[in-house]
Amino acid sequence: MTLTVSPASRFQHEGFALEPKPVLPMSLIERARAGIDSVRAGHYDTGRAPYASPWNPGDDPHILCKIELGHIANEALREVASHPAIGAQAAALTGATHVQVWWVQLLYKPPLTTPDAPTSVGWHQDYHYWQDDWASPDGLLTAWVALSDVTAESGPLRFVRGSHRWGLREDSDFFAHDPDAQRISLDIPDEAHWEEVEAVLPPGGVSFHDSLTYHGSGPNRANLPRCSLALHLCTDHARLREGGGALTRFLDEPGICPVLHSA
Numbered sequence: 001m002t003l004t005v006s007p008a009s010r011f012q013h014e015g016f017a018l019e020p021k022p023v024l025p026m027s028l029i030e031r032a033r034a035g036i037d038s039v040r041a042g043h044y045d046t047g048r049a050p051y052a053s054p055w056n057p058g059d060d061p062h063i064l065c066k067i068e069l070g071h072i073a074n075e076a077l078r079e080v081a082s083h084p085a086i087g088a089q090a091a092a093l094t095g096a097t098h099v100q101v102w103w104v105q106l107l108y109k110p111p112l113t114t115p116d117a118p119t120s121v122g123w124h125q126d127y128h129y130w131q132d133d134w135a136s137p138d139g140l141l142t143a144w145v146a147l148s149d150v151t152a153e154s155g156p157l158r159f160v161r162g163s164h165r166w167g168l169r170e171d172s173d174f175f176a177h178d179p180d181a182q183r184i185s186l187d188i189p190d191e192a193h194w195e196e197v198e199a200v201l202p203p204g205g206v207s208f209h210d211s212l213t214y215h216g217s218g219p220n221r222a223n224l225p226r227c228s229l230a231l232h233l234c235t236d237h238a239r240l241r242e243g244g245g246a247l248t249r250f251l252d253e254p255g256i257c258p259v260l261h262s263a
């Protein structure tokens with residue numbers, strides 16, 4: 001007898017899910033790809049600048065470019081971040097009746113030019129960074145939308161299978177530039193097995209990960225930049241922390257935090 005495991009059970013067990021078939025139309029992907037170049041150049045067709053970011057137009061083009069709320073600065077990026085197909089998938093994986101974007105990161109990883117250019121992303125659990133805003137990791141996940149061909153060479157996101165079941169750990173450092181070196185010093189449970197899975201995706205493909213899943217990514221050894229929007233999502237199972245933090249203050253603004261699914 002063959003037992004079929006549903007995508008939702010697998011997500012619950014593994015802490016991540018890959019949707020390797022493009023979820024978004026290619027015409028939108030192409031416009032969004034051009035939108036990334038515009039926002040990086042400081043051109044905002046919405047008339048609105050992104051939020052204060054670690055990378056700003058004019059900064060070193062050879063390092064990891066992380067722009068906070070980049071979608072508010074470009075119409076095509078806003079369309080990607082508002083796409084109901086992403087909400088429907090998140091709902092199917094989590095059983096949620098309500099899915100909303102609450103934060104967005106534009107991530108552009110240029111091809112590696114010098115060995116020590118900081119383009120990697122260190123191992124981290126997202127909830128480590130969200131504790132001021134959210135009272136628990138429940139009901140929080142990320143949809144990582146590929147806007148370029150994300151191959152094994154381009155520094156894809158890497159998930160640690162089942163690590164969301166380890167609870168919140170002490171060690172998380174998005175900005176650790178050598179994830180392989182950082183990995184050795186991570187405090188993981190004694191009985192835990194560290195198994196990395198690469199999220200190789202076509203343009204328009206999406207991966208989903210739980211707010212406690214360890215993830216990171218290495219350098220881009222391909223010839224083209226790796227481009228994505230990371231949509232941080234909350235569902236009806238999420239609980240805001242009383243008093244709130246800085247990141248969740250736009251929840252009532254649909255132009256910044258669109259609702260992607262409501263049953």
Ligand SMILES: O=C(O)CCC(=O)C(=O)O
Binds near residue numbers: 121
């Ligand atoms: O794009 C990456 O390599 C890291 C993205 C990330 O940390 C996230 O989407 O939560």
